[in-house]
Amino acid sequence: MESVIVENLTKTFGNFVAVDNISFSVKKGEIFAFLGPNGAGKTTTIKMLCGIITPTSGKGTVSGFDIIREQAKIKQNIGYMSQKFSLYDDMTIEENLKFFGTIYDVGKDLKKQIEKVLKFVEIEEKKSTLVNSLPQGIKQRLALAAAVLHNPSILFLDEPTSGVDPMMRRKFWGLIYNFAEEGKTIFVTTHYMDEAEYAKRISFIANGKLIALDTPKKLKENFEYNVYQIFYEDYLKLFNQLFHWEKTKEVALFGKKIHLITYKNVTEKEITNFISTLNYSNIIVEKIIPSLEDVFVTRVKKNTTE
Ligand SMILES: Nc1ncnc2c1ncn2[C@@H]1O[C@H](COP(=O)(O)OP(=O)(O)OP(=O)(O)O)[C@@H](O)[C@H]1O
Numbered sequence: 001m002e003s004v005i006v007e008n009l010t011k012t013f014g015n016f017v018a019v020d021n022i023s024f025s026v027k028k029g030e031i032f033a034f035l036g037p038n039g040a041g042k043t044t045t046i047k048m049l050c051g052i053i054t055p056t057s058g059k060g061t062v063s064g065f066d067i068i069r070e071q072a073k074i075k076q077n078i079g080y081m082s083q084k085f086s087l088y089d090d091m092t093i094e095e096n097l098k099f100f101g102t103i104y105d106v107g108k109d110l111k112k113q114i115e116k117v118l119k120f121v122e123i124e125e126k127k128s129t130l131v132n133s134l135p136q137g138i139k140q141r142l143a144l145a146a147a148v149l150h151n152p153s154i155l156f157l158d159e160p161t162s163g164v165d166p167m168m169r170r171k172f173w174g175l176i177y178n179f180a181e182e183g184k185t186i187f188v189t190t191h192y193m194d195e196a197e198y199a200k201r202i203s204f205i206a207n208g209k210l211i212a213l214d215t216p217k218k219l220k221e222n223f224e225y226n227v228y229q230i231f232y233e234d235y236l237k238l239f240n241q242l243f244h245w246e247k248t249k250e251v252a253l254f255g256k257k258i259h260l261i262t263y264k265n266v267t268e269k270e271i272t273n274f275i276s277t278l279n280y281s282n283i284i285v286e287k288i289i290p291s292l293e294d295v296f297v298t299r300v301k302k303n304t305t306e
């Protein structure tokens with residue numbers, strides 16, 4: 001069964017196209033990641049799916065409700081964690097949840113629900129702490145708790161881990177998995193490539209367009225270029241020379257490692273031959289399986305320059 005279906009969804013602001021004719025669907029219980037750079041159109045898409053803004057054209061359903069005609073129903077049936085922290089700094093964790101529960105009309109089960117979600121996101125021992133004294137990772141867990149208070153079947157999380165340290169990010173993804181195991185559908189946006197790997201399927205969005213959509217494994221397997229990892233002490237100098245080499249499709253730095261992306265017909269031998277004309281020694285070149293970042297960077301470039 002599908003939790004989300006959209007067809008030709010578009011949102012314009014004046015002449016500017018923020019979301020450009022995108023179509024996709026998300027299955028019930030799936031973790032679906034929306035990955036894209038700043039300004040790609042992630043938040044605008046989420047807001048259309050959550051019934052907060054109305055599409056300019058196109059159509060869609062969320063949990064079976066029409067995103068244009070049944071926005072109020074959608075709001076009751078989904079959980080939404082916005083990109084901007086929207087809870088009250090001068091209230092405690094528990095007070096925030098009580099307040100939220102009243103708005104969402106959780107009803108007589110509110111107390112029980114609060115206890116349950118606090119346990120779920122593992123912050124029950126902090127429930128009497130003022131929000132403004134909490135680290136970002138805990139604030140984000142509180143925001144997640146607030147989003148699931150009314151027990152929605154689908155959760156929209158807009159960059160839930162931004163500003164959160166790596167340990168806490170991993171923890172947060174553990175919580176997301178737990179929700180998915182309960183049968184909830186998760187639609188999550190992120191900037192972080194490593195996080196997108198946790199998702200069942202990933203869609204790349206850039207300049208409002210969907211430029212790829214598949215499982216992390218398939219995205220890498222179906223990549224139509226070769227990726228070579230190169231180690232060399234003076235990596236910046238070599239990087240510059242590879243940047244200007246006619247056989248280079250793309251070149252990127254990962255720390256001190258160089259990733260060289262070429263057409264399939266470029267061999268390791270050609271690369272070492274080219275490098276030897278530069279009179280370097282002690283260079284290691286190895287063909288590797290592409291990382292998601294390799295795939296993403298190349299796809300975005302292809303989409304914006306061709
Ligand atoms: N209400 C609005 N009026 C005009 N332009 C807008 C409006 N909302 C968003 N935009 C523009 O639409 C584009 C997409 O914005 P959006 O917030 O969806 O991107 P995003 O992928 O969520 O980016 P980020 O990673 O920074 O959160 C941006 O160029 C933004 O400036």
Ligand SMILES: [Mg+2]
Nearest residue numbers: 042043044083
């Ligand atoms: Mg955003």
